[in-house]
Amino acid sequence: MDKESAQKKKRERAVNFTELEIRHLVDVAIKYSKIIENKQTDGAMWKEKDKAWAEIAVEFNAITGGIHRTAKVLRLKYDGIKRGLKQKQTKNKLEVFKTGGGAPNIQPLSDCEEKLLQFMTLSVHGLPAAGGNDSDIILPCNFLYHRGRAPFSKQLEFVEPSAVERKKHTSLGTPQKKRVGKHTLNEKIDSLTDSRKELLQLQTQIAEHEVLQKQEFADMQKKILLDRDQREQLQHDMIMKNLNLQQQLLLDTNERQQKEHDLHVQWMLLKIENEEADLLIKEKQLQ
Incomplete structure (x- = not known):
């Protein structure tokens, strides 16, 4: 495949x-x-x-x-x-x-x-x-x-x-030897040297361009990592805030239940006292 x-x-x-x-x-x-x-x-x-x-x-x-x-x-x-x-x-x-x-x-x-x-x-x-x-x-x-x-x-x-x-030429059919003078040879050497210099400059520019591209790519990756860290930190903060709210709700629920329990106990005590008072009144009436 x-x-x-x-x-x-x-x-x-x-x-x-x-x-x-x-x-x-x-x-x-x-x-x-x-x-x-x-x-x-x-x-x-x-x-x-x-x-x-x-x-x-x-x-x-x-x-x-x-x-x-x-x-x-x-x-x-x-x-x-x-x-x-x-x-x-x-x-x-x-x-x-x-x-x-x-x-x-x-x-x-x-x-x-x-x-x-x-x-x-x-x-x-x-x-x-x-x-x-x-x-x-x-x-x-x-x-x-x-x-x-x-x-x-x-x-x-x-x-x-x-x-x-x-x-200027003797005949078209007769090939003539071309003499390469020292001046012409030096010009060719200089031209070759200049061409090599231009090639080196071009290679240097290409290398610098590649370095710049790699640096930009590295900066982009760094920015992406920073954004990812910030996003993860924000998510963590949101989770912690949610946990704190849930904890606060649990505390409020426990306090409310405790208050309801205390009120119920007080109501029961009052009810018992009322019944005892009724019994005392009935006993006095019977006497």
Whole structure:
């Protein structure tokens, strides 16, 4: 039974996002792009991003009104959309600069992807080309995809490397060896060192964030324990108060019964005295 329940639990997954939900997610996330796309990795920015995603979740669920999506689910879906957009841009770039002739197989961008592309930083620099340093060209959205009615293949325009750039190389068919100078090697080492520093900073920020979360969880548990102790103390006080009232009622009942007993004894004594007095009166009358 445990294995079956574990398998069922493993097979459970969230409902897929519809196209309308993806469009709403992108529209809402763009409003907070200055925060969620910020490259800072300090603790304050982490909190700002968590707060922004919480607000995005509220707005998104208010717009859709269907399946409730948490901030974590929306954040993962947003990252997946960006990841797919980067992969598509990279493939389109390779299709444009590949050799062999023929029309490139360009993947069109959707409305959401075109809109999202304007608010994020993509590494879409192409591969090194033999015709010159044209790998730094970034293809705009309307170059890769145009939403007109004409066939897509007719809407592409390819820009060949300029003649001036081609003259810088002897021939396209002859591969040339690239010399790595000391200056370039030092730059790569510095870049690698900076990347390691950024990684260490990111790991430090993540560790600090986890420590804060653990501290908040511990404080919450402490508060729950304190509330439980206060509630138990209140229940104890109520029980003691109830016992005192019951004890007081018992004392009052005993006193009332004792008074009734004393009154009954007095009444009996008076009755006996009255009977004796009657007997004395009758004896005198008989004499």
